[in-house]
Amino acid sequence: MYNEFAPFYDLEYGNKKEDVDFYLDVANHYGDPVLELGAGTGRISVELAQAGHHVIALDSSGPMLERLRSKIKDRDLEIDTILGDMQDFELPHPVPLCIMPFRTFAHNLSLKDQLDTLYSIHDNLQPGAFVVFDLFVPLHHVLAKTEWSETFTLENAVTCTSLVRHDPVAQRLNIKNQYFKEDDDSPVGMAEYTYRYMFPSEVELLLHCTGFDCLRIYGGFQGEPYDYFSGSMIFVAQKVQ
Numbered sequence: 609m610y611n612e613f614a615p616f617y618d619l620e621y622g623n624k625k626e627d628v629d630f631y632l633d634v635a636n637h638y639g640d641p642v643l644e645l646g647a648g649t650g651r652i653s654v655e656l657a658q659a660g661h662h663v664i665a666l667d668s669s670g671p672m673l674e675r676l677r678s679k680i681k682d683r684d685l686e687i688d689t690i691l692g693d694m695q696d697f698e699l700p701h702p703v704p705l706c707i708m709p710f711r712t713f714a715h716n717l718s719l720k721d722q723l724d725t726l727y728s729i730h731d732n733l734q735p736g737a738f739v740v741f742d743l744f745v746p747l748h749h750v751l752a753k754t755e756w757s758e759t760f761t762l763e764n765a766v767t768c769t770s771l772v773r774h775d776p777v778a779q780r781l782n783i784k785n786q787y788f789k790e791d792d793d794s795p796v797g798m799a800e801y802t803y804r805y806m807f808p809s810e811v812e813l814l815l816h817c818t819g820f821d822c823l824r825i826y827g828g829f830q831g832e833p834y835d836y837f838s839g840s841m842i843f844v845a846q847k848v849q
């Protein structure tokens with residue numbers, strides 16, 4: 609999904625910082641090595657490694673990982689990269705912490721995908737280890753629509769027009785981005801990806817069914833309690849021994 613997105617990802621999200629300290633605290637608290645699933649271009653992995661953590665960065669997109677690998681080379685960081693699928697992976701040793709920042713878990717588009725991912729995480733965690741991830745809160749007034757679009761400007765004078773299609777039966781949002789040079793409106797690329805949105809009790813049930821205790825649901829990266837208007841929901845769960 610992210611191969612065409614790779615050249616634009618850091619232009620769009622490279623400056624997103626509001627979750628960085630939260631994941632740093634999580635890594636400091638729950639220990640190394642830290643497994644990041646869906647690590648992408650390393651927005652979070654690089655910050656963790658720069659703070660001294662050993663990171664294992666797994667992603668299914670070669671072009672996204674290539675960008676991370678060039679950052680590792682430039683900065684001499686301790687990050688092991690794995691081209692792999694979060695639904696089916698095997699690490700040489702179990703780890704104490706798995707994180708999935710910025711909605712990666714929502715790229716599991718079916719119940720089977722969600723369960724496969726959580727079982728794979730469970731298999732690769734040490735006893736009593738933790739999984740921490742964030743998702744967006746599905747808002748009913750937004751989901752009342754089946755299609756909408758927005759236009760915004762990225763860095764380097766690139767404009768993005770984003771068309772969102774909502775499938776309420778599959779609980780999916782399909783997003784098609786078209787990128788243009790701002791000065792002459794010439795198209796410079798496109799990217800398409802899909803999220804399956806989830807409600808908090810659905811995620812709690814998924815965690816429970818796959819051998820995790822859901823310890824906390826935060827509504828923000830400062831540890832705010834979850835409520836419907838939080839924007840984010842952040843799950844902290846522990847592997848049941």
Ligand SMILES: C[S@@+](CC[C@H](N)C(=O)[O-])C[C@H]1O[C@@H](n2cnc3c(N)ncnc32)[C@H](O)[C@@H]1O
Pocket residue numbers: 609610621645646647648649650651652666667668669672692693694695708709710711712715
């Ligand atoms: C929203 S991006 C998040 C990237 C990074 N974690 C961040 O916070 O900037 C989601 C990432 O998940 C990856 N991804 C999607 N499906 C995947 C799968 N089945 N297995 C592994 N990675 C996957 C994508 O390639 C993409 O890099």
